[in-house]
Amino acid sequence: MSLEEKLAQLGSHWFDRRGAGEVVAPMQDTFGARRPDFATASRHGLGHLTRVLGTEPVPADEGRAKLACTQRELVAHHRLGLPAIAHEECLTGVTSYGATVYPTPLAWGAAFDPELVHQVGSAIGRDLRRLGVHQGLGPVLDVVRDYRWGRVEETVGEDPYAVATITTAYVRGMEEQGVVATLKHFVGYSASRGGRNHAPVSVGPRELADVLLPPFEMAVREGGARSVMNSYADLDGEPVAASASLLTGLLRDTWGFEGTVVSDYWAVAFLATAHGVAADAADAGARSLRAGMDVELPNTMCFGELAPLVRDGRLDEALVDRAVRRVLLQKAQLGLLDAPAADGTPPGGAPDDDPIDLDPPANRDLARRLAEESVVLLANPDGVLPLDARPGRSLRRVAVVGPSAADPGVLLGCYSYPIHVLPRHPELGMGVDVPSLLDALRAELTGVEVVHEPGCAVVDDDRSGFDAAVRAARDADVCVLTVGDRAGMFGRGTSGEGCDAADLRLPGVQHELVEAVLATGTPVVLVVVSGRPYALGAYTGRTAAVVQAFMPGEEGAGAVAGVLSGRVTPSGKLPVQVPRDPGGGPQTYLGAPLTRRLDRISNLDPSPAFPFGHGLSYTTFRYEDLTVAAGPVPTDGSFEVGVTVACTGERGGTEVVQLYLSDPVADVAQPVRRLAGYVRVPLAAGESRRVTFTVPADVTAYTGADLVRVVDPGTIGVQVGGSSEGDDVLRAQVELTGPRRRPGADRALRTTATVTDAP
Known part of the structure; x- marks a missing residue:
């Protein structure tokens, strides 16, 4: 491949050319004015196609045909005949005219039902593939830190364990359909100062490690996500789009991520225009590529300017090759390097003769079930x-x-x-x-x-x-x-x-x-x-x-x-x-503890009107017979927490049984409690069920004073109930013994829950 052909694989093209005064994102009209037409943009090939279906409203069959036609044109006019990866938004369903609109992710969080969210992810992935779309830009794994932030609705909630388990389920559903799931927004976006969009982020390394990063780690390690999208934010002054420590050191070297890192729209250009850490488009592209960015979206504005830097030695071509190799490997996985189908359908495309209903009864049933549970x-x-x-x-x-x-x-x-x-x-x-x-x-x-x-x-x-x-x-x-x-x-x-x-x-x-x-x-x-x-x-x-x-x-x-x-x-x-x-x-x-109300410390009461995990029913539930490990538990072991939950009302209902842990004596201040497990338990009137949580000691880990994650010996508080606070909460303790452990990148990430007949 020539240098120009390689750089073309690291960019995308968006047919959207709306101008000033239209309903577009800030600066979209400015950036749009610089976009070449498709023939010019794709003369050396193309890595991605940006939102062919999600830009202008056309029926699904027409949108699929338009995308297939674009792929045929790309293959026919490029020396190597390589199709592009087509990507689309998919946060609450396929972003295409007439597609099912599922509940927002915050409603997924309220349902506390990863299995149902897995089914939703699978349905969305299936519809994307039928349209010829290969990559979905979702889900959002940001953990809420300030309710004033406008994108709270796109998040699953404020607890990293809930966000991790629910979004990982969505990722698995989409990936099982052969669609690349894209984790957004890596990382820190939701912790902006004042809850303002694109504002700087001032989190410390401990909050980053223990609150904001765990969902991404689980979705990479357990969900099999094949793409990650950077956050627009700068963390303590360093924009994520230019952070080698995050995009390469943590994501790839520590977690073993092997997919592609794609930029949020114009995030590479923002290094020059918004963050002020690059002199121009070429400098922004070079800084981002060095850090570990693979694909620039939605258009090739900065990566397209890199050829002179490579030729005069300011940018090592090996960095270009590294990113191109990742993009081509993903294309191979998606079938885009295969031979065209017998009917002429481009490799990785969708047949033209299969009528598409993007809002069938099965989809609406999923949307209804998730809405009712939320x-x-x-x-x-x-x-x-x-x-x-x-x-x-x-x-x-x-x-x-x-x-x-x-x-x-x-x-x-x-x-x-x-x-x-x-x-x-x-x-x-x-x-x-x-x-x-x-x-x-x-x-x-x-x-x-x-x-x-x-x-x-x-x-x-x-x-x-x-x-x-x-x-x-x-x-x-x-x-x-x-x-x-x-x-x-x-x-x-x-x-x-x-x-x-x-x-x-x-x-x-x-x-x-x-x-x-x-x-x-x-x-x-x-x-x-x-x-x-x-x-x-x-x-x-x-x-x-x-x-x-x-x-x-x-x-x-x-x-x-x-x-x-x-x-x-x-x-x-x-x-x-x-x-x-x-x-x-x-x-x-x-x-x-210092965030909670303490006697005479402040005249302001920070306690909520309704706490995390709260939710009532038209029936009543009783928790009893809480049991924990009888003896000490090694710091490299696990322990069981059991509880019986009974439906004591006149009608049946479903209770979300919640397990919280606390560490009353630690090297650094820890949350009063944090979610460590949950399970939905349907119960008939008068029925009882036994819930058993198996908790790896790794789940108690936190980032210590030396900024290394540690599992401490000592007392761990255990709390089980129907909310993080309330009269039905049962409490106990478990003792961890043995040496202080520093769990590695293979640490256990989740608690398992089993539901059996009550004894």
Whole structure:
């Protein structure tokens, strides 16, 4: 291969050429002005094709044909005849017109069901392959550190163990379908200062190692992910896109990653234009390539300028060869180096004659199941819910009030096709059937008069609808008050990429609407449909019930309505805390003792309105007979934690049994508790099951004072229950004995759980 042919394999081409003033990302129009046309960009070949289906809305069959045609053109006009790797977004489903929109990842976290998420990943991977797409840009493995960050909805939550196990399941599902999963965003993106998108990150090496990196390590080692995408962030001043210690030292040398590292869009160029660590495009490309970047996305802006540097000796061509070898190996794995099919289909492509339905019943069933499992019942003190089982009371009229009721768009995440692409094409609607919560409630509550008043919009200062909303609530038996977010991009929504929050008040004038409706005296069921947790402390004790849904997708309305009616017994648990106060210093539950409330230390109370792992049901559960290892456990061994959970209510339900560990005496301050295992346990009324967690001592490891991970001998606290805090929590201790261990790169990463009949 010539030098130009090799460099071509390290870049991509995006047909999108939108200009200034259109619905594009910041600087996209500027960068787009520099893009060559396809013939010029691909004259020496091409490594990737950027979002051929996810840029302009066309039917699936037409999009597949367009992609296949592009591949044929690429093969025919390039000396070596190499197709490109086609990549596409896939965070909440295939980003293509008419494709299923699944719940957001934050809803995956609320479901605590890795097996179901594995099935979703598999379904998305299968659909991508049918379209001829080889690589999916997902999932997001960022661990939430500040709820104000706009991309909280894209994350699985604030606990690294939950994020690791759930995203790894998604990765396995996609990879099993032969699609390359891409881990985003490696690493630190979610820890930006002030929760602001692209802001600097000031985490210490211990937080990086113990909180932010474990999900990536598990997805690489256990999930088999074949691609990693860098974070836009700089860590203590070093942009990840130019960090050899992360992209090569940790990722490859320590973890053994053998796939490709691809840049987040324009991240290489940002080294010069945003971070100020490169003089120009060529310098940015050289710095990133040296660090371990293999492919520049979405266009070849910087890597395309590297030929002069190689020829005059400023850049070693061996670095180019290293990246090209990785790209070609991946193409070989994907079948792109095979001979074309008999019908002329390019190698690695998809047949043209197989009709595609991207939203079949099987997909919608998966979306429904995940949505139903993700809805969290936060409070129900008076038993107002479920609405179909109110003893001694007749439910005649329900007022459905609030901006989230009649707008199906509030159910969808920022990277779903209807929110990400279709705002530029309002004539196409949603592209898939997405009932609103109002529609679903009217279908659910047969024989009940359902009246609706929005009251206000999700975000503006128009209060003219308050009076009508108050009247509707006052005249009803129950008011379902719907509030929350509407996803968008770069300030065009209240949640999503570039939609960061100054504080955790409900957007717009929704707080005032809540107060006005609560003042009517009608029992109020507050339903929050959002991409982040909002501060609800002002409403606790004043609402009849509170329900949280994290953008539950195209089947989300039925899931929420089913929980409200009682057709669905809620089983979701919080993957993030719900704050008490909107400006009280957003933090996660993974705090050391000094982050908790201590007597007279501060006048501010950092405790949440609802803790991590919290979630109620329409039945009750009892935990009993907690057992741990009878004797000391070696620091290179494992121990078992057993507990019996019983369904003590009149109806069955599913409980998420949660195991937490603590290290009360360590070299450095440790979290008060951290999740170390969980399992969903379905139970019939009156049924009991025995849950046994097998915990490797490696799971107790932390990064010590010398910045090396260590397993300490000593006492480990054990906690099991239905939440990180609560009356049902059982506690015990286990003793680790033996030498202090420094587990290596082969350390055990997870706890296993088995569920058996209770003795």
